[in-house]
Amino acid sequence: MSGAVGVKICGLTEEVGVAACIECRADWIGFNFFSRSPRYVTPERARGLAAIVKASAFQPVIVGLFVEPSEQEIERALAHAPLAAMQLYASPERALVLRERFGLPTWLSCPVSDAADLPAEGRFERLVVESRPPKDATRPGGNGVAFPWAITADWAAPSPWMLAGGLRPDTVAQAIAESGAVAVDVASGVERSPGVKDPHAIRRFIAAARDENATESAFPLESRGDAAI
Numbered sequence: 209m210s211g212a213v214g215v216k217i218c219g220l221t222e223e224v225g226v227a228a229c230i231e232c233r234a235d236w237i238g239f240n241f242f243s244r245s246p247r248y249v250t251p252e253r254a255r256g257l258a259a260i261v262k263a264s265a266f267q268p269v270i271v272g273l274f275v276e277p278s279e280q281e282i283e284r285a286l287a288h289a290p291l292a293a294m295q296l297y298a299s300p301e302r303a304l305v306l307r308e309r310f311g312l313p314t315w316l317s318c319p320v321s322d323a324a325d326l327p328a329e330g331r332f333e334r335l336v337v338e339s340r341p342p343k344d345a346t347r348p349g350g351n352g353v354a355f356p357w358a359i360t361a362d363w364a365a366p367s368p369w370m371l372a373g374g375l376r377p378d379t380v381a382q383a384i385a386e387s388g389a390v391a392v393d394v395a396s397g398v399e400r401s402p403g404v405k406d407p408h409a410i411r412r413f414i415a416a417a418r419d420e421n422a423t424e425s426a427f428p429l430e431s432r433g434d435a436a437i
């Protein structure tokens with residue numbers, strides 16, 4: 209594979225995790241505004257964590273994660289935190305409405321089990337292709353469950369996309385090789401316990417996701433217009 213794979217670390221709740229993402233030049237970090245997640249942060253907390261990013265020379269792009277959100281919920285998050293994109297768990301129709309309303313690059317979650325689930329249409333800035341949640345799950349993502357990565361290998365992706373679901377430092381390289389993904393997203397795989405990130409695991413994950421000799425991200429800061437988000 210040529211160039212480095214883009215990496216998003218999702219569900220940061222503490223300063224130490226944010227610092228590790230900056231140190232390792234994560235492309236994106238995610239703040240989770242789904243109140244039933246162990247990774248939930250209030251808009252006020254997100255503002256505090258975002259301040260660390262904004263004070264840094266290298267600044268991962270900040271993505272806000274919302275599940276079936278009301279407009280008010282997104283408004284409140286945006287009033288506090290400098291979100292550059294929204295990652296939505298919603299129907300495509302609802303996501304288009306929210307995208308129009310807020311004018312932000314919008315990433316749509318696409319739950320998959322097999323190749324038949326892969327989307328043919330790309331109406332969003334990015335598709336987050338991730339495992340369908342288990343039947344007893346209490347949230348639509350962040351469950352640490354993988355899907356068969358090879359199903360995306362021959363997929364003609366209609367837009368930029370990202371691989372997510374059950375990735376870990378010791379599996380991400382294989383997942384990239386099998387899936388052909390050029391960007392990956394992780395939450396539970398780099399944690400000590402639900403909602404508590406492990407800086408060492410973040411470092412291992414990012415190093416494993418990128419090819420060894422890469423010194424630059426595939427999504428360098430200076431080229432992060434909306435197209436790269």
Ligand SMILES: O=C(O)c1ccccc1N[C@@H]1O[C@H](COP(=O)(O)O)[C@@H](O)[C@H]1O
Pocket residue numbers: 218219238240242245246247273275297338347348349350351352353372373374375393394395396397
């Ligand atoms: O992380 C969560 O708690 C979460 C809650 C609700 C929707 C999405 C959530 N996380 C997203 O799911 C992917 C995969 O998670 P994991 O790596 O399998 O734990 C994660 O990267 C987030 O984008």
